[in-house]
Amino acid sequence: MKQKKTWLITGASKGFGLALVKQLLQKGYNVAATSRTIAQLESAAGPSAPGFLPLEMDITSEASVKEGVDKAVAHFGGIDVVVNNAGYGLIGSLEELSDAEVRGNFEVNVFGTLNIIRATMPHLRKQGSGFVFNISSIGGFYGDFPGWGIYCATKFAVHGLTESFAAEVKPFGVKVVDVAPGYFRTNFLSSGSILTPAAPIDAYKEVRDSQAAHQDGINGNQPGDPDKAAEVMIAVSESENPPLHLFLGEDAYGLAHKKIDAVKAQLEEWRHLATATSFS
Numbered sequence: 001m002k003q004k005k006t007w008l009i010t011g012a013s014k015g016f017g018l019a020l021v022k023q024l025l026q027k028g029y030n031v032a033a034t035s036r037t038i039a040q041l042e043s044a045a046g047p048s049a050p051g052f053l054p055l056e057m058d059i060t061s062e063a064s065v066k067e068g069v070d071k072a073v074a075h076f077g078g079i080d081v082v083v084n085n086a087g088y089g090l091i092g093s094l095e096e097l098s099d100a101e102v103r104g105n106f107e108v109n110v111f112g113t114l115n116i117i118r119a120t121m122p123h124l125r126k127q128g129s130g131f132v133f134n135i136s137s138i139g140g141f142y143g144d145f146p147g148w149g150i151y152c153a154t155k156f157a158v159h160g161l162t163e164s165f166a167a168e169v170k171p172f173g174v175k176v177v178d179v180a181p182g183y184f185r186t187n188f189l190s191s192g193s194i195l196t197p198a199a200p201i202d203a204y205k206e207v208r209d210s211q212a213a214h215q216d217g218i219n220g221n222q223p224g225d226p227d228k229a230a231e232v233m234i235a236v237s238e239s240e241n242p243p244l245h246l247f248l249g250e251d252a253y254g255l256a257h258k259k260i261d262a263v264k265a266q267l268e269e270w271r272h273l274a275t276a277t278s279f280s
Contacts, residue, residue, distance in 0.1 A: 008034070020233065032068075033052070038056045138251070138256065
């Protein structure tokens with residue numbers, strides 16, 4: 001094993017990504033950190049350190065992703081841990097969000113993650129080891145949030161692809177974890193990280209109420225500490241038997257159990273009718 005593992009973190013200029021970068025550098029890890037602009041990343045992460053490689057990367061561009069990954073491998077000699085953290089929120093009902101708005105969210109949250117996976121897996125597979133964190137959301141497991149349907153759809157997609165991905169790469173010694181955070185006090189709910197419809201429909205009162213609650217009430221008052229979340233992820237990366245599903249925060253645990261209990265109850269309620277479907 002290398003003396004110091006090398007991490008590649010996308011969306012590293014804020015939120016979980018920035019918390020991870022700062023802690024990893026303090027602990028002596030090598031960190032290749034990506035953002036849309038290097039200046040933004042260097043400003044957020046502080047002065048350059050020997051183990052720090054800031055990379056300008058557009059995760060929606062396969063060429064940009066490959067160039068950044070190749071630079072990280074050339075600089076550090078390899079990559080050990082990948083964190084697919086880059087993404088943004090989108091609030092709006094399914095009816096009022098345009099095709100472009102919807103596709104834009106999927107392009108970053110889902111296809112950006114896939115671009116990183118395709119670019120890093122040849123290296124991880126060749127070395128016969130590695131670790132991948134895909135940052136989903138409790139909204140990728142529990143979707144009962146008015147106005148968050150498209151965002152939840154992107155995170156449900158990440159959740160699903162992560163399960164299959166873990167099964168595919170297990171023979172190569174690569175471990176995969178789907179991270180589902182609840183509400184953490186990052187800038188996720190700020191204007192720079194969340195978008196709203198260009199053409200809202202007044203009839204969707206519950207959606208507007210949810211939007212107002214998140215932007216005006218929850219923002220800045222989230223219970224989760226991103227630094228503590230980063231500590232957990234670093235600890236998990238060193239585990240011999242990491243969880244496939246890592247729910248972060250008491251609120252995430254509560255909502256996960258709420259859904260699991262509801263699904264169990266509905267399975268039993270409809271079992272007699274729903275299982276009478278085999279050929280007699």
